[in-house]
Amino acid sequence: MNATGAAATAERGFELWWWTRRRSVALDGGLALASAVECALRGVAFADRTGLPVWLVVVPGALAGLMLIVRRRWPLAVVLVSVAVLPANMGGMLALVGLYTLATTEAPRRIIGAVACMEGVGAIIVMFLLLDQDPGLREQSLPVWFRPLMSVLFGVACVVPPVLLGMYVRARRRLVESLRDRAHGLERELSLLAERAEERAEWARGEERRRIAREMHDVVAHRVSLMVVHAAALQAVAAKDPEKAARNAALIGDMGRQALTELRTMLGVLRAGESGSSGGEGSDAPSRLAEIVAVGASSAPARVRREQVEERGPSLTEVAVLVDQSRAAGMSVDLAVEGEPRGYAEQVESTAYRVVQEALTNVHKHAAGAAAEVRLAHREGEVAVLVQNEAPVGGGGARLPSGGNGLVGMRERVTALGGGFVSGPTDSGGFRVSAVIPDRRSARG
The missing domain is CATH 3.30.565.10 (Histidine kinase-like ATPase, C-terminal domain)
Incomplete structure (x- = not known):
């Protein structure tokens, strides 16, 4: 087994809580650390603006950012935590990744829509307050609609892209699962069809064996029986009636030749199936009959050839x-x-x-x-x-x-x-x- 195959085997055998792949653990851990750092930095800025102790804002913010570690298990809890820390202008990454993960799950759309609206409205309010309190913007003569428009655009940008991307991924996963289920169903159907085809082929082979046995029995047993009867009669009259004995001997010879001819024809059937060629007396019918034995009685061409063989019969x-x-x-x-x-x-x-x-x-x-x-x-x-x-x-x-x-x-x-x-x-x-x-x-x- 090569390195790729060994890695794939190890990956399939991996299981840790709700993770089934090592790279998923690494990805969620990296996102959680990045979110904790982002929340801590924003917490420092929030503490400077409000005058609160830095540790009182940074520690809860970092803990909230670490919630991304459970996004695959409880995505709704991650989004709600991001909404809770939104007034402190924290949890931007928490909200984006949480909304995306929630949209990829099988959660009802009304719940996804409600949570996304909460996140969007909170982001609009926070952004409007930040723009309204920005000293640089106050010194500029901006239109009245500028701050509301920027706030709305920011809120939409924070909510719509992750939700749409998550819904696209969910639809794609459903499609892949549907195709996989269909492929498995087709494999099962093909397996059943193969088993049935094998059963039909076995039945056809048995039918052909029985049919050839009937042919052998019919074409040989009758003449051999007559030969035995004539031989018994010949033995009885040999000394008394030499002329009748000679006639019986001639009949035995004729029947023996006919029996040998028909037996040679039937044996040619079996040889023709192996050699693919036939020759000698009665070669056409045996070759056709061999084709029937090879193909089987269940197919239409075999039935046609069977009829052609029977046309050569008595x-x-x-x-x-x-x-x-x-x-x-x-x-x-x-x-x-x-x-x-x-x-x-x-x-x-x-x-x-x-x-x-x-x-x-x-x-x-x-x-x-x-x-x-x-x-x-x-x-x-x-x-x-x-x-x-x-x-x-x-x-x-x-x-x-x-x-x-x-x-x-x-x-x-x-x-x-x-x-x-x-x-x-x-x-x-x-x-x-x-x-x-x-x-x-x-x-x-």
């Missing part, structure tokens, strides 16, 4: 492919479509596709061999999806692990678009997944 026209893949895996799936497609928003079609995909994956996992049905209903401003299966028969089929996040992910996707999602067992022992996804863009159109 659509309802690919639901038939999902059904065919499940049929190829040995599941009995019935697909029914009601109404005419209405050109929904890409997010709506992608979400509906993911619901069907995850529901069929769950059937493979938990109800192997059970028949299932898929219903799509195109309505005005919304699309409804229903996937339900019958009760599982026997204990055949492959055993597939489950993380328990499929239904949660579906619900999050649907509710994020303002839709409704219902899932649960049916009365016949099966399971049903139902979702209604609104398309606000189509409704506005």
